[in-house]
Amino acid sequence: MFAEIPESLHHDVAAYALGVLDPEDIQGFELHLASCERCKIELDEFGELPGLLDEVKSASQRVRP
Amino acid sequence: MWLVRRQLDTRFERLDPDDDPDRDDRLIRELYQEFGGPLLRQVRQTTGNDLQWAEDVVQETLLRAWRNAAKLTWERGLLWAWLLTVSRRIVIDGRRRRSVRPREVEPPEADSIAVPDAADRTLAAIVVADALRGLSPDHREVIEQTYLRDRTVSEAAEILGIPPGTVKSRLYYAMRALRGVLKERGVAS
Incomplete structure:
Protein backbone atom coordinates (compact mmCIF):
# COMPACT_ATOMS: atom_id res chain seq x y z
CA MET A 1 0.00 0.00 0.00
CA PHE A 2 1.45 3.31 -1.02
CA ALA A 3 -0.39 6.13 0.55
CA GLU A 4 -0.49 9.18 -1.63
CA ILE A 5 1.21 12.13 0.00
CA PRO A 6 -1.42 14.83 0.38
CA GLU A 7 -0.66 17.86 -1.76
CA SER A 8 -1.05 20.03 1.32
CA LEU A 9 2.06 18.56 2.96
CA HIS A 10 4.17 19.91 0.10
CA HIS A 11 2.75 23.35 0.78
CA ASP A 12 4.48 23.56 4.15
CA VAL A 13 7.73 24.21 2.30
CA ALA A 14 6.81 27.87 1.83
CA ALA A 15 6.16 28.47 5.54
CA TYR A 16 9.32 26.52 6.35
CA ALA A 17 11.44 28.58 3.95
CA LEU A 18 10.15 31.76 5.57
CA GLY A 19 10.71 30.41 9.08
CA VAL A 20 7.06 30.90 10.04
CA LEU A 21 6.05 27.25 10.35
CA ASP A 22 4.82 26.58 13.87
CA PRO A 23 7.42 24.84 16.05
CA GLU A 24 5.30 21.70 16.44
CA ASP A 25 5.12 21.28 12.66
CA ILE A 26 8.81 21.71 11.93
CA GLN A 27 9.97 18.20 12.72
CA GLY A 28 7.19 16.59 10.73
CA PHE A 29 8.00 18.70 7.73
CA GLU A 30 11.73 18.03 7.99
CA LEU A 31 10.99 14.30 7.98
CA HIS A 32 8.98 14.76 4.82
CA LEU A 33 11.64 17.02 3.31
CA ALA A 34 14.32 14.39 3.76
CA SER A 35 12.63 12.16 1.21
CA CYS A 36 10.84 14.65 -1.01
CA GLU A 37 12.80 15.85 -4.03
CA ARG A 38 10.09 18.26 -5.01
CA CYS A 39 10.21 20.06 -1.66
CA LYS A 40 14.01 20.14 -1.69
CA ILE A 41 13.95 21.87 -5.05
CA GLU A 42 11.27 24.30 -3.91
CA LEU A 43 13.09 25.05 -0.66
CA ASP A 44 16.12 25.90 -2.74
CA GLU A 45 14.03 28.07 -5.05
CA PHE A 46 12.35 29.89 -2.17
CA GLY A 47 15.68 30.33 -0.42
CA GLU A 48 16.38 33.84 -1.60
CA LEU A 49 12.89 35.21 -0.97
CA PRO A 50 13.34 35.91 2.76
CA GLY A 51 16.35 38.11 1.99
CA LEU A 52 14.44 39.94 -0.72
CA LEU A 53 11.37 40.41 1.48
CA ASP A 54 13.65 41.79 4.18
CA GLU A 55 14.42 44.67 1.83
CA VAL A 56 10.79 45.71 2.05
CA LYS A 57 10.47 44.83 5.68
CA SER A 58 13.43 46.84 6.89
CA ALA A 59 12.21 49.78 4.82
CA SER A 60 8.77 49.57 6.41
CA GLN A 61 10.26 49.17 9.88
CA ARG A 62 12.23 52.32 9.40
CA VAL A 63 9.13 54.15 8.31
CA ARG A 64 7.04 52.79 11.18
CA PRO A 65 9.21 52.20 14.19
CA MET B 1 25.76 37.01 -2.37
CA TRP B 2 23.58 34.25 -3.66
CA LEU B 3 25.97 33.63 -6.51
CA VAL B 4 28.87 33.37 -4.10
CA ARG B 5 26.92 30.81 -2.07
CA ARG B 6 26.41 28.66 -5.10
CA GLN B 7 30.11 28.56 -5.78
CA LEU B 8 30.88 27.52 -2.23
CA ASP B 9 28.55 24.59 -2.16
CA THR B 10 30.84 22.12 -3.80
CA ARG B 11 33.28 22.60 -0.94
CA PHE B 12 30.64 21.83 1.66
CA GLU B 13 29.57 18.71 -0.12
CA ARG B 14 33.08 17.44 0.28
CA LEU B 15 33.07 18.16 4.01
CA ASP B 16 30.35 15.74 4.81
CA PRO B 17 30.98 12.04 5.04
CA ASP B 18 34.47 11.16 6.23
CA ASP B 19 35.69 10.29 9.71
CA ASP B 20 38.39 12.90 9.80
CA PRO B 21 39.03 13.69 13.50
CA ASP B 22 39.58 17.38 12.69
CA ARG B 23 36.34 17.49 10.81
CA ASP B 24 34.32 19.15 13.59
CA ASP B 25 36.85 21.92 14.07
CA ARG B 26 37.20 22.46 10.42
CA LEU B 27 33.47 22.42 9.82
CA ILE B 28 32.64 25.04 12.41
CA ARG B 29 35.52 27.22 11.27
CA GLU B 30 34.36 26.93 7.68
CA LEU B 31 30.79 27.66 8.65
CA TYR B 32 31.90 30.86 10.34
CA GLN B 33 34.20 31.88 7.52
CA GLU B 34 31.72 31.31 4.77
CA PHE B 35 28.39 32.12 6.36
CA GLY B 36 29.16 34.24 9.40
CA GLY B 37 29.30 37.57 7.57
CA PRO B 38 26.35 37.15 5.20
CA LEU B 39 24.22 35.63 7.94
CA LEU B 40 25.03 38.47 10.32
CA ARG B 41 23.93 40.99 7.69
CA GLN B 42 20.63 39.14 7.25
CA VAL B 43 20.03 38.72 10.97
CA ARG B 44 20.81 42.36 11.78
CA GLN B 45 17.89 43.42 9.65
CA THR B 46 15.55 41.44 11.87
CA THR B 47 17.06 42.43 15.21
CA GLY B 48 16.61 46.13 14.55
CA ASN B 49 20.36 46.45 14.12
CA ASP B 50 20.99 45.17 17.64
CA LEU B 51 24.48 43.90 16.85
CA GLN B 52 25.05 41.97 20.07
CA TRP B 53 21.78 40.11 19.72
CA ALA B 54 22.47 39.46 16.02
CA GLU B 55 25.89 38.01 16.83
CA ASP B 56 24.36 35.72 19.44
CA VAL B 57 21.78 34.56 16.91
CA VAL B 58 24.46 33.86 14.30
CA GLN B 59 26.51 31.89 16.81
CA GLU B 60 23.52 29.83 17.91
CA THR B 61 22.52 29.20 14.29
CA LEU B 62 25.98 28.00 13.27
CA LEU B 63 26.21 25.85 16.39
CA ARG B 64 22.94 24.20 15.48
CA ALA B 65 24.23 23.62 11.95
CA TRP B 66 27.35 22.04 13.38
CA ARG B 67 25.32 19.83 15.74
CA ASN B 68 23.11 18.75 12.87
CA ALA B 69 25.99 18.32 10.45
CA ALA B 70 25.43 14.59 10.06
CA LYS B 71 21.82 14.90 8.97
CA LEU B 72 21.88 18.16 7.07
CA THR B 73 21.96 18.06 3.33
CA TRP B 74 24.93 20.11 2.26
CA GLU B 75 23.52 20.78 -1.12
CA ARG B 76 23.66 23.89 -3.21
CA GLY B 77 21.50 26.56 -1.66
CA LEU B 78 19.85 24.29 0.87
CA LEU B 79 22.36 24.96 3.60
CA TRP B 80 21.95 28.71 3.21
CA ALA B 81 18.15 28.32 3.22
CA TRP B 82 18.44 26.18 6.33
CA LEU B 83 20.62 28.74 8.11
CA LEU B 84 18.20 31.55 7.25
CA THR B 85 15.25 29.55 8.50
CA VAL B 86 16.91 28.58 11.75
CA SER B 87 18.20 32.08 12.44
CA ARG B 88 14.73 33.54 11.88
CA ARG B 89 13.28 31.03 14.29
CA ILE B 90 15.84 32.03 16.92
CA VAL B 91 15.09 35.73 16.45
CA ILE B 92 11.33 35.17 16.73
CA ASP B 93 11.74 33.04 19.87
CA GLY B 94 14.08 35.63 21.34
CA ARG B 95 11.64 38.41 20.61
CA ARG B 96 8.88 36.48 22.38
CA ARG B 97 11.03 36.03 25.45
CA ARG B 98 11.94 39.70 25.42
CA SER B 99 8.42 41.02 25.13
CA VAL B 100 6.91 41.50 28.54
CA ARG B 101 3.43 42.22 27.36
CA PRO B 102 1.39 39.62 25.55
CA ARG B 103 1.07 40.46 21.91
CA GLU B 104 -1.94 42.41 20.88
CA VAL B 105 -3.76 42.28 17.64
CA GLU B 106 -2.66 45.31 15.70
CA PRO B 107 -5.25 47.37 13.90
CA PRO B 108 -5.40 46.46 10.26
CA GLU B 109 -3.52 48.82 8.05
CA ALA B 110 -4.49 49.65 4.55
CA ASP B 111 -0.99 49.00 3.32
CA SER B 112 1.84 47.92 5.56
CA ILE B 113 4.25 47.52 2.69
CA ALA B 114 5.99 50.83 2.82
CA VAL B 115 7.42 52.55 -0.15
CA PRO B 116 11.12 52.66 0.60
CA ASP B 117 12.51 56.00 1.64
CA ALA B 118 14.30 57.85 -1.10
CA ALA B 119 17.44 57.82 1.01
CA ASP B 120 17.63 54.07 1.34
CA ARG B 121 16.02 52.96 -1.82
CA THR B 122 17.62 49.91 -3.15
Missing part, protein backbone atom coordinates in the same frame (compact mmCIF):
# COMPACT_ATOMS: atom_id res chain seq x y z
CA LEU B 123 16.59 48.53 -6.46
CA ALA B 124 15.61 45.27 -4.81
CA ALA B 125 13.37 47.01 -2.26
CA ILE B 126 11.52 48.88 -4.98
CA VAL B 127 11.10 45.84 -7.17
CA VAL B 128 9.97 43.63 -4.27
CA ALA B 129 7.46 46.18 -2.97
CA ASP B 130 6.08 46.55 -6.46
CA ALA B 131 5.92 42.78 -6.97
CA LEU B 132 4.00 42.39 -3.70
CA ARG B 133 1.49 44.99 -4.78
CA GLY B 134 0.99 43.09 -8.01
CA LEU B 135 -0.02 39.88 -6.20
CA SER B 136 -3.65 39.03 -5.56
CA PRO B 137 -4.98 40.54 -2.31
CA ASP B 138 -5.12 37.07 -0.67
CA HIS B 139 -1.54 36.32 -1.58
CA ARG B 140 -0.23 39.68 -0.51
CA GLU B 141 -2.12 39.51 2.77
CA VAL B 142 -0.79 36.10 3.75
CA ILE B 143 2.84 37.14 3.17
CA GLU B 144 2.25 40.32 5.15
CA GLN B 145 0.54 38.57 8.04
CA THR B 146 3.25 35.93 8.41
CA TYR B 147 6.75 36.86 7.38
CA LEU B 148 6.49 40.63 7.24
CA ARG B 149 4.93 40.76 10.71
CA ASP B 150 6.98 37.97 12.25
CA ARG B 151 4.01 35.73 12.88
CA THR B 152 3.82 31.99 12.68
CA VAL B 153 1.23 30.27 10.52
CA SER B 154 -1.16 29.63 13.41
CA GLU B 155 -0.87 33.20 14.69
CA ALA B 156 -1.65 34.54 11.25
CA ALA B 157 -4.51 32.04 10.89
CA GLU B 158 -6.11 33.37 14.03
CA ILE B 159 -5.83 36.97 12.89
CA LEU B 160 -7.12 36.22 9.41
CA GLY B 161 -9.86 33.94 10.71
CA ILE B 162 -8.95 31.07 8.40
CA PRO B 163 -7.58 27.56 9.16
CA PRO B 164 -3.79 27.18 9.44
CA GLY B 165 -3.84 24.75 6.52
CA THR B 166 -5.34 27.44 4.34
CA VAL B 167 -2.66 29.90 5.43
CA LYS B 168 0.04 27.40 4.47
CA SER B 169 -1.43 26.64 1.07
CA ARG B 170 -2.09 30.28 0.33
CA LEU B 171 1.44 31.12 1.39
CA TYR B 172 2.78 28.43 -0.89
CA TYR B 173 0.98 29.78 -3.96
CA ALA B 174 1.81 33.35 -2.91
CA MET B 175 5.51 32.53 -2.72
CA ARG B 176 5.42 30.82 -6.10
CA ALA B 177 3.69 33.81 -7.63
CA LEU B 178 6.12 36.23 -5.97
CA ARG B 179 9.13 34.25 -7.07
CA GLY B 180 7.78 34.13 -10.62
CA VAL B 181 7.43 37.90 -10.74
CA LEU B 182 10.82 38.54 -9.16
CA LYS B 183 12.46 36.12 -11.54
CA GLU B 184 10.83 37.84 -14.48
CA ARG B 185 12.17 41.15 -13.25
CA GLY B 186 15.63 39.78 -12.75
CA VAL B 187 16.00 40.11 -8.97
CA ALA B 188 15.52 36.41 -8.24
CA SER B 189 17.37 33.62 -9.93
Whole structure:
Protein backbone atom coordinates (compact mmCIF):
# COMPACT_ATOMS: atom_id res chain seq x y z
CA MET A 1 0.00 0.00 0.00
CA PHE A 2 1.45 3.31 -1.02
CA ALA A 3 -0.39 6.13 0.55
CA GLU A 4 -0.49 9.18 -1.63
CA ILE A 5 1.21 12.13 0.00
CA PRO A 6 -1.42 14.83 0.38
CA GLU A 7 -0.66 17.86 -1.76
CA SER A 8 -1.05 20.03 1.32
CA LEU A 9 2.06 18.56 2.96
CA HIS A 10 4.17 19.91 0.10
CA HIS A 11 2.75 23.35 0.78
CA ASP A 12 4.48 23.56 4.15
CA VAL A 13 7.73 24.21 2.30
CA ALA A 14 6.81 27.87 1.83
CA ALA A 15 6.16 28.47 5.54
CA TYR A 16 9.32 26.52 6.35
CA ALA A 17 11.44 28.58 3.95
CA LEU A 18 10.15 31.76 5.57
CA GLY A 19 10.71 30.41 9.08
CA VAL A 20 7.06 30.90 10.04
CA LEU A 21 6.05 27.25 10.35
CA ASP A 22 4.82 26.58 13.87
CA PRO A 23 7.42 24.84 16.05
CA GLU A 24 5.30 21.70 16.44
CA ASP A 25 5.12 21.28 12.66
CA ILE A 26 8.81 21.71 11.93
CA GLN A 27 9.97 18.20 12.72
CA GLY A 28 7.19 16.59 10.73
CA PHE A 29 8.00 18.70 7.73
CA GLU A 30 11.73 18.03 7.99
CA LEU A 31 10.99 14.30 7.98
CA HIS A 32 8.98 14.76 4.82
CA LEU A 33 11.64 17.02 3.31
CA ALA A 34 14.32 14.39 3.76
CA SER A 35 12.63 12.16 1.21
CA CYS A 36 10.84 14.65 -1.01
CA GLU A 37 12.80 15.85 -4.03
CA ARG A 38 10.09 18.26 -5.01
CA CYS A 39 10.21 20.06 -1.66
CA LYS A 40 14.01 20.14 -1.69
CA ILE A 41 13.95 21.87 -5.05
CA GLU A 42 11.27 24.30 -3.91
CA LEU A 43 13.09 25.05 -0.66
CA ASP A 44 16.12 25.90 -2.74
CA GLU A 45 14.03 28.07 -5.05
CA PHE A 46 12.35 29.89 -2.17
CA GLY A 47 15.68 30.33 -0.42
CA GLU A 48 16.38 33.84 -1.60
CA LEU A 49 12.89 35.21 -0.97
CA PRO A 50 13.34 35.91 2.76
CA GLY A 51 16.35 38.11 1.99
CA LEU A 52 14.44 39.94 -0.72
CA LEU A 53 11.37 40.41 1.48
CA ASP A 54 13.65 41.79 4.18
CA GLU A 55 14.42 44.67 1.83
CA VAL A 56 10.79 45.71 2.05
CA LYS A 57 10.47 44.83 5.68
CA SER A 58 13.43 46.84 6.89
CA ALA A 59 12.21 49.78 4.82
CA SER A 60 8.77 49.57 6.41
CA GLN A 61 10.26 49.17 9.88
CA ARG A 62 12.23 52.32 9.40
CA VAL A 63 9.13 54.15 8.31
CA ARG A 64 7.04 52.79 11.18
CA PRO A 65 9.21 52.20 14.19
CA MET B 1 25.76 37.01 -2.37
CA TRP B 2 23.58 34.25 -3.66
CA LEU B 3 25.97 33.63 -6.51
CA VAL B 4 28.87 33.37 -4.10
CA ARG B 5 26.92 30.81 -2.07
CA ARG B 6 26.41 28.66 -5.10
CA GLN B 7 30.11 28.56 -5.78
CA LEU B 8 30.88 27.52 -2.23
CA ASP B 9 28.55 24.59 -2.16
CA THR B 10 30.84 22.12 -3.80
CA ARG B 11 33.28 22.60 -0.94
CA PHE B 12 30.64 21.83 1.66
CA GLU B 13 29.57 18.71 -0.12
CA ARG B 14 33.08 17.44 0.28
CA LEU B 15 33.07 18.16 4.01
CA ASP B 16 30.35 15.74 4.81
CA PRO B 17 30.98 12.04 5.04
CA ASP B 18 34.47 11.16 6.23
CA ASP B 19 35.69 10.29 9.71
CA ASP B 20 38.39 12.90 9.80
CA PRO B 21 39.03 13.69 13.50
CA ASP B 22 39.58 17.38 12.69
CA ARG B 23 36.34 17.49 10.81
CA ASP B 24 34.32 19.15 13.59
CA ASP B 25 36.85 21.92 14.07
CA ARG B 26 37.20 22.46 10.42
CA LEU B 27 33.47 22.42 9.82
CA ILE B 28 32.64 25.04 12.41
CA ARG B 29 35.52 27.22 11.27
CA GLU B 30 34.36 26.93 7.68
CA LEU B 31 30.79 27.66 8.65
CA TYR B 32 31.90 30.86 10.34
CA GLN B 33 34.20 31.88 7.52
CA GLU B 34 31.72 31.31 4.77
CA PHE B 35 28.39 32.12 6.36
CA GLY B 36 29.16 34.24 9.40
CA GLY B 37 29.30 37.57 7.57
CA PRO B 38 26.35 37.15 5.20
CA LEU B 39 24.22 35.63 7.94
CA LEU B 40 25.03 38.47 10.32
CA ARG B 41 23.93 40.99 7.69
CA GLN B 42 20.63 39.14 7.25
CA VAL B 43 20.03 38.72 10.97
CA ARG B 44 20.81 42.36 11.78
CA GLN B 45 17.89 43.42 9.65
CA THR B 46 15.55 41.44 11.87
CA THR B 47 17.06 42.43 15.21
CA GLY B 48 16.61 46.13 14.55
CA ASN B 49 20.36 46.45 14.12
CA ASP B 50 20.99 45.17 17.64
CA LEU B 51 24.48 43.90 16.85
CA GLN B 52 25.05 41.97 20.07
CA TRP B 53 21.78 40.11 19.72
CA ALA B 54 22.47 39.46 16.02
CA GLU B 55 25.89 38.01 16.83
CA ASP B 56 24.36 35.72 19.44
CA VAL B 57 21.78 34.56 16.91
CA VAL B 58 24.46 33.86 14.30
CA GLN B 59 26.51 31.89 16.81
CA GLU B 60 23.52 29.83 17.91
CA THR B 61 22.52 29.20 14.29
CA LEU B 62 25.98 28.00 13.27
CA LEU B 63 26.21 25.85 16.39
CA ARG B 64 22.94 24.20 15.48
CA ALA B 65 24.23 23.62 11.95
CA TRP B 66 27.35 22.04 13.38
CA ARG B 67 25.32 19.83 15.74
CA ASN B 68 23.11 18.75 12.87
CA ALA B 69 25.99 18.32 10.45
CA ALA B 70 25.43 14.59 10.06
CA LYS B 71 21.82 14.90 8.97
CA LEU B 72 21.88 18.16 7.07
CA THR B 73 21.96 18.06 3.33
CA TRP B 74 24.93 20.11 2.26
CA GLU B 75 23.52 20.78 -1.12
CA ARG B 76 23.66 23.89 -3.21
CA GLY B 77 21.50 26.56 -1.66
CA LEU B 78 19.85 24.29 0.87
CA LEU B 79 22.36 24.96 3.60
CA TRP B 80 21.95 28.71 3.21
CA ALA B 81 18.15 28.32 3.22
CA TRP B 82 18.44 26.18 6.33
CA LEU B 83 20.62 28.74 8.11
CA LEU B 84 18.20 31.55 7.25
CA THR B 85 15.25 29.55 8.50
CA VAL B 86 16.91 28.58 11.75
CA SER B 87 18.20 32.08 12.44
CA ARG B 88 14.73 33.54 11.88
CA ARG B 89 13.28 31.03 14.29
CA ILE B 90 15.84 32.03 16.92
CA VAL B 91 15.09 35.73 16.45
CA ILE B 92 11.33 35.17 16.73
CA ASP B 93 11.74 33.04 19.87
CA GLY B 94 14.08 35.63 21.34
CA ARG B 95 11.64 38.41 20.61
CA ARG B 96 8.88 36.48 22.38
CA ARG B 97 11.03 36.03 25.45
CA ARG B 98 11.94 39.70 25.42
CA SER B 99 8.42 41.02 25.13
CA VAL B 100 6.91 41.50 28.54
CA ARG B 101 3.43 42.22 27.36
CA PRO B 102 1.39 39.62 25.55
CA ARG B 103 1.07 40.46 21.91
CA GLU B 104 -1.94 42.41 20.88
CA VAL B 105 -3.76 42.28 17.64
CA GLU B 106 -2.66 45.31 15.70
CA PRO B 107 -5.25 47.37 13.90
CA PRO B 108 -5.40 46.46 10.26
CA GLU B 109 -3.52 48.82 8.05
CA ALA B 110 -4.49 49.65 4.55
CA ASP B 111 -0.99 49.00 3.32
CA SER B 112 1.84 47.92 5.56
CA ILE B 113 4.25 47.52 2.69
CA ALA B 114 5.99 50.83 2.82
CA VAL B 115 7.42 52.55 -0.15
CA PRO B 116 11.12 52.66 0.60
CA ASP B 117 12.51 56.00 1.64
CA ALA B 118 14.30 57.85 -1.10
CA ALA B 119 17.44 57.82 1.01
CA ASP B 120 17.63 54.07 1.34
CA ARG B 121 16.02 52.96 -1.82
CA THR B 122 17.62 49.91 -3.15
CA LEU B 123 16.59 48.53 -6.46
CA ALA B 124 15.61 45.27 -4.81
CA ALA B 125 13.37 47.01 -2.26
CA ILE B 126 11.52 48.88 -4.98
CA VAL B 127 11.10 45.84 -7.17
CA VAL B 128 9.97 43.63 -4.27
CA ALA B 129 7.46 46.18 -2.97
CA ASP B 130 6.08 46.55 -6.46
CA ALA B 131 5.92 42.78 -6.97
CA LEU B 132 4.00 42.39 -3.70
CA ARG B 133 1.49 44.99 -4.78
CA GLY B 134 0.99 43.09 -8.01
CA LEU B 135 -0.02 39.88 -6.20
CA SER B 136 -3.65 39.03 -5.56
CA PRO B 137 -4.98 40.54 -2.31
CA ASP B 138 -5.12 37.07 -0.67
CA HIS B 139 -1.54 36.32 -1.58
CA ARG B 140 -0.23 39.68 -0.51
CA GLU B 141 -2.12 39.51 2.77
CA VAL B 142 -0.79 36.10 3.75
CA ILE B 143 2.84 37.14 3.17
CA GLU B 144 2.25 40.32 5.15
CA GLN B 145 0.54 38.57 8.04
CA THR B 146 3.25 35.93 8.41
CA TYR B 147 6.75 36.86 7.38
CA LEU B 148 6.49 40.63 7.24
CA ARG B 149 4.93 40.76 10.71
CA ASP B 150 6.98 37.97 12.25
CA ARG B 151 4.01 35.73 12.88
CA THR B 152 3.82 31.99 12.68
CA VAL B 153 1.23 30.27 10.52
CA SER B 154 -1.16 29.63 13.41
CA GLU B 155 -0.87 33.20 14.69
CA ALA B 156 -1.65 34.54 11.25
CA ALA B 157 -4.51 32.04 10.89
CA GLU B 158 -6.11 33.37 14.03
CA ILE B 159 -5.83 36.97 12.89
CA LEU B 160 -7.12 36.22 9.41
CA GLY B 161 -9.86 33.94 10.71
CA ILE B 162 -8.95 31.07 8.40
CA PRO B 163 -7.58 27.56 9.16
CA PRO B 164 -3.79 27.18 9.44
CA GLY B 165 -3.84 24.75 6.52
CA THR B 166 -5.34 27.44 4.34
CA VAL B 167 -2.66 29.90 5.43
CA LYS B 168 0.04 27.40 4.47
CA SER B 169 -1.43 26.64 1.07
CA ARG B 170 -2.09 30.28 0.33
CA LEU B 171 1.44 31.12 1.39
CA TYR B 172 2.78 28.43 -0.89
CA TYR B 173 0.98 29.78 -3.96
CA ALA B 174 1.81 33.35 -2.91
CA MET B 175 5.51 32.53 -2.72
CA ARG B 176 5.42 30.82 -6.10
CA ALA B 177 3.69 33.81 -7.63
CA LEU B 178 6.12 36.23 -5.97
CA ARG B 179 9.13 34.25 -7.07
CA GLY B 180 7.78 34.13 -10.62
CA VAL B 181 7.43 37.90 -10.74
CA LEU B 182 10.82 38.54 -9.16
CA LYS B 183 12.46 36.12 -11.54
CA GLU B 184 10.83 37.84 -14.48
CA ARG B 185 12.17 41.15 -13.25
CA GLY B 186 15.63 39.78 -12.75
CA VAL B 187 16.00 40.11 -8.97
CA ALA B 188 15.52 36.41 -8.24
CA SER B 189 17.37 33.62 -9.93
